Amino acid sequence: xxxxxxxxxxxxxxxxxxxxxxxxxxxxxxxxxxxxxxxxxxxxxxxxxxxxxxxxxxxxxxxxxxxxxxxxxxxxxxxxxxxxxxxxxxxxxxxxxxxxxxxxxxxxxxxxxxxxxxxxxxxxxxxxxxxxxxxxxxxxxxxxxxxxxxxxxxxxxxxxxxxxxxxxxxxxxxxxxxxxxxxxxxxxxxxxxxxxxxxxxxxxxxxxxxxxxxxxxxxxxxxxxxxxxxxxxxxxxxxxxxxxxxxxxxxxxxxxxxxxxxxxxxxxxxxxxxxxxxxxxxxxxxxxxxxxxxxxxxxxxxxxxxxxxxxxxxxxxxxxxxxxxxxxxxxxxxxxxxxxxxxxxxxxxxxxxxxxxxxxxxxxxxxxxx
Numbered sequence: 276x277x278x279x280x281x282x283x284x285x286x287x288x289x290x291x292x293x294x295x296x297x298x299x300x301x302x303x304x305x306x307x308x309x310x311x312x313x314x315x316x317x318x319x320x321x322x323x324x325x326x327x328x329x330x331x332x333x334x335x336x337x338x339x340x341x342x343x344x345x346x347x348x349x350x351x352x353x354x355x356x357x358x359x360x361x362x363x364x365x366x367x368x369x370x371x372x373x374x375x376x377x378x379x380x381x382x383x384x385x386x387x388x389x390x391x392x393x394x395x396x397x398x399x400x401x402x403x404x405x406x407x408x409x410x411x412x413x414x415x416x417x418x419x420x421x422x423x424x425x426x427x428x429x430x431x432x433x434x435x436x437x438x439x440x441x442x443x444x445x446x447x448x449x450x451x452x453x454x455x456x457x458x459x460x461x462x463x464x465x466x467x468x469x470x471x472x473x474x475x476x477x478x479x480x481x482x483x484x485x486x487x488x489x490x491x492x493x494x495x496x497x498x499x500x501x502x503x504x505x506x507x508x509x510x511x512x513x514x515x516x517x518x519x520x521x522x523x524x525x526x527x528x529x530x531x532x533x534x535x536x537x538x539x540x541x542x543x544x545x546x547x548x549x550x551x552x553x554x555x556x557x558x559x560x561x562x563x564x565x566x567x568x569x570x571x572x573x574x575x576x577x578x579x580x581x582x583x584x585x586x587x588x589x590x591x592x593x594x595x596x597x598x599x600x601x602x603x604x605x606x607x608x609x610x611x612x613x614x615x616x617x618x619x620x621x622x623x624x625x626x627x628x629x630x631x632x633x634x635x636x637x638x639x640x641x642x643x644x645x
Contacts, residue, residue, distance in 0.1 A: 276331060279382055281343075283385070285341065287387040287390075317423045320424075321426050323349065328434050332352070383395065383405045385407055414477070416444070416447050421613060425644050509588070511564065531579075554584045561585075565611075571613065573585070
């Protein structure tokens with residue numbers, strides 16, 4: 276029997292659709308504002324993929340929403356190692372991780388974000404192989420699969436007995452309070468041992484080398500030249516898209532989504548509900564840049580872009596901007612997406628046009644894994 280440790284952080288990612296830049300300390304507010312928990316859904320998607328191996332798996336988890344209830348409902352042989360509090364906390368994650376270490380599980384699979392990875396790192400360090408199911412708002416650490424299907428594929432390889440290299444990866448997180456003020460403070464919190472399957476494992480989020488201001492100005496000028504009258508442009512997060520706002524002489528939300536039309540800022544740092552309403556009523560285009568190092572274009576730090584918004588914008592309404600340095604840093608790996616609906620990923624998959632300078636465009640592959 277393969278002994279699978281399983282932890283779900285039910286609060287992970289709650290702030291994403293509400294443009295809260297994270298969920299730390301904001302779960303109650305997010306739920307009161309109508310946020311729909313996603314971590315459990317993403318974790319269940321992985322366990323569902325593992326159902327054909329159910330007879331060979333024993334799941335060790337915490338009770339209820341932290342994973343045990345789900346595993347038992349799906350028919351896995353489940354052993355409860357921790358009884359969490361009604362309002363789960365980091366202490367519950369840490370206690371469960373320590374209990375899984377005592378059970379000597381073969382792999383600790385968890386659903387959460389960078390905060391959850393920090394809790395697990397603090398508890399077990401390098402003592403256990405760990406794999407994250409991405410369920411947070413921003414995930415800078417290198418311990419996560421690119422999406423739930425990627426996590427399932429890695430577990431499949433282990434179950435089939437394929438040789439899987441276990442290597443160390445960084446756990447990083449940012450100060451969410453500073454982030455909400457538009458300042459990024461990324462810190463290294465340690466390392467975890469992870470299955471080093473580059474096809475399915477995301478890279479550490481990095482800023483990369485400094486980009487010359489001239490390159491960003493040229494990219495921004497190309498975007499502005501292609502802005503049509505009456506169209507609402509959803510300007511996504513990041514420093515590259517910030518250059519577009521600078522070219523328009525408009526204030527910018529560094530890690531949020533702003534709405535621009537006819538050279539005017541119509542709304543700043545908007546949430547999912549606002550964007551969905553706008554997408555239903557207006558013609559919209561989306562200006563996005565991928566995260567440096569990871570290359571993730573959709574599904575990291577921009578959960579305000581729900582399936583409703585993305586379907587309304589469509590593939591034709593996507594404007595991707597990136598510097599040559601950012602694309603070269605991917606070393607041939609595709610841009611990635613981690614969306615909740617497979618048909619939506621199929622809609623956007625393929626080679627996309629990327630603006631890399633003034634009147635300079637390249638085609639680059641967008642996929643769900645390398």
